[in-house]
Amino acid sequence: MSTQTNYRPMEDGPPDGGLLSSLSAAAITGSGAPVSADDLVDGPWLDAMLASVDESGLRLTGEGGFLPALIKAVLERGLRAELADHLGYEKGDSAGRGGPNSRNGTTPKTLATEAGEIGLDTPRDRNSSFEPRLVPKGARRLAGGLDEQIISLYAGGMTVRDIGYHLERTLGVELSRETISKITDAVAEEVKAWQTRPLEEVYPILYVDALMVKVRDAGHVTNKAAHIVVGVDTDGIKHVLGIWVQSAEGAKFWLTMLTELRNRGVKDVLIACCDGLVGLPEAIETVWPRAVTQTCVVHLIRAAMRYVAYGDRKAVAALLKPIYTAVNEDAALEALTAFAESDLGRKHPGAVAVWERAWERFVPFLAFPPEVRKIIYTTNAIESLNYQLRKIIKNRGHFPNDDAVVKLLWLAIRDIEDKRARARAKERGTPANKRKAPPRLVEGAVVPGWKAALNALAIAYPGRLPEIGGLG
Numbered sequence: 001m002s003t004q005t006n007y008r009p010m011e012d013g014p015p016d017g018g019l020l021s022s023l024s025a026a027a028i029t030g031s032g033a034p035v036s037a038d039d040l041v042d043g044p045w046l047d048a049m050l051a052s053v054d055e056s057g058l059r060l061t062g063e064g065g066f067l068p069a070l071i072k073a074v075l076e077r078g079l080r081a082e083l084a085d086h087l088g089y090e091k092g093d094s095a096g097r098g099g100p101n102s103r104n105g106t107t108p109k110t111l112a113t114e115a116g117e118i119g120l121d122t123p124r125d126r127n128s129s130f131e132p133r134l135v136p137k138g139a140r141r142l143a144g145g146l147d148e149q150i151i152s153l154y155a156g157g158m159t160v161r162d163i164g165y166h167l168e169r170t171l172g173v174e175l176s177r178e179t180i181s182k183i184t185d186a187v188a189e190e191v192k193a194w195q196t197r198p199l200e201e202v203y204p205i206l207y208v209d210a211l212m213v214k215v216r217d218a219g220h221v222t223n224k225a226a227h228i229v230v231g232v233d234t235d236g237i238k239h240v241l242g243i244w245v246q247s248a249e250g251a252k253f254w255l256t257m258l259t260e261l262r263n264r265g266v267k268d269v270l271i272a273c274c275d276g277l278v279g280l281p282e283a284i285e286t287v288w289p290r291a292v293t294q295t296c297v298v299h300l301i302r303a304a305m306r307y308v309a310y311g312d313r314k315a316v317a318a319l320l321k322p323i324y325t326a327v328n329e330d331a332a333l334e335a336l337t338a339f340a341e342s343d344l345g346r347k348h349p350g351a352v353a354v355w356e357r358a359w360e361r362f363v364p365f366l367a368f369p370p371e372v373r374k375i376i377y378t379t380n381a382i383e384s385l386n387y388q389l390r391k392i393i394k395n396r397g398h399f400p401n402d403d404a405v406v407k408l409l410w411l412a413i414r415d416i417e418d419k420r421a422r423a424r425a426k427e428r429g430t431p432a433n434k435r436k437a438p439p440r441l442v443e444g445a446v447v448p449g450w451k452a453a454l455n456a457l458a459i460a461y462p463g464r465l466p467e468i469g470g471l472g
Helices: 025-029 037-042 044-051 066-087 145-155 160-171 177-185 188-195 250-263 280-287 297-305 310-324 329-341 343-347 349-357 359-367 370-376 380-393 402-426 450-460
Strands: 103-113 116-125 202-217 220-232 238-245 268-274 292-295
Touching: 066 103, 066 116, 160 177, 188 402, 202 238, 202 380, 202 402, 220 250, 220 380, 220 402, 238 250, 238 402, 250 280, 268 280, 268 370, 280 292, 292 297, 292 359, 297 310, 297 349, 297 359, 310 329, 310 343, 310 349, 329 343, 329 349, 329 359, 343 349, 349 359, 370 450, 380 402
Parallel strands: 202 268, 268 292
Antiparallel strands: 103 116, 202 220, 220 238
16 A cells, blocks of 8 residues: 555545634533534524624625624634633632733734624733634634635635735735735645655656746746656556656756655656657666656657648548557557558658657557556546646746746645545435546546556566555
8 A cells, every 4th residue: 555645635525614613612602512513503593693683784794794793703702711711710700809910901903704804802911921822913814714715716726916806806805915925835835745755666657747837037937847747656546746847958857856756765667658758768767777768659649640731630540540559569660651651641751750750769658468558558647637737827927936836736736636526525425327526637546447457567577566465
């Protein structure tokens, strides 16, 4: 089983969060007994409160809204209870007379919440020794919900400025760009820990792909490649191993990135699948000398089709199929020769040249049985992820630095997987033929037909896979 500390998307959806779960039920009801959120919603106190509200003027959120008023009342009651516990006596209790400390009025502050801004009167004591836990000193946001909402919006592709406008328009909450940036930067340590976490010793298959992003560098906005590496572990489970923004060209960059993976524990890789990235095969052979670099067949087909007229593409695709479905290299070479000598091959020599240039990195594919070919035929697993990520970053303009790119992509991957997990949780118990929720995208997804492929890999690479049960 895997021992690495990967990000694990939730399977049952998030716990019942939001405002009520952030507050003290005892503070609302005045009782010390545990009270659930459902008890609060169904309780008679809510009916009584709603009955006292003029229906024509009822607002849930924003200035003068019901929820901000409720939160204010709850927090202030909770803070008063905390102060009473700190002082050791209730307000008006004669036990506090002549004591070393006492109440000393309140301090006003504005608190941002999911329901809007509220004016809060925080109680204080004469010795200034009271440290409230419900709303700590200096806090300007209700802990939990609002921060999570901001991070979720950021993960969805909204800029800091867009998030500020959104909160002000929908919740009536005004937060500075600096405050929003600090909230999103709070995940920086999580990203760093994820990017440096220990990895498995062996990954039978590695997928490498990239997407282009615009980054401000030395005062200029430039195009950079954000490379994402996905590894398939010996259990057939996919993991995003890391994200790197290319700041140097060619083999030097790849060598640095792959050496980092080796330093994190990856001692061996059997097959590395990529789209013909310059310098990558040489870097792989330097870090893992016995690894096979396999050019993605789908990328080869796409590259060849760039030279083919639209009307001829279907016929050319039919001529290319015997090449990548051949039983061995000799049969594939005969198919390529037949394509080159055909009328369509002579008409589109550029398509022929694509296969000839990539031949050395394509032919390892032909040595594998169908069970393995099916898995390394394409890097679609990572391309599907990149497609979703491109939708998130396309409206951002540019990033301030490389770290901002890594942070957003990591948050986006987490957000995508969590949304899918929540959708699956909602359909739990529904017959399989009626479920519409999407499966895992990449992180934690299981490769179909992995056991058969693992058996083939164990035969092709004797002694390089760790002992695994159930291979027979």
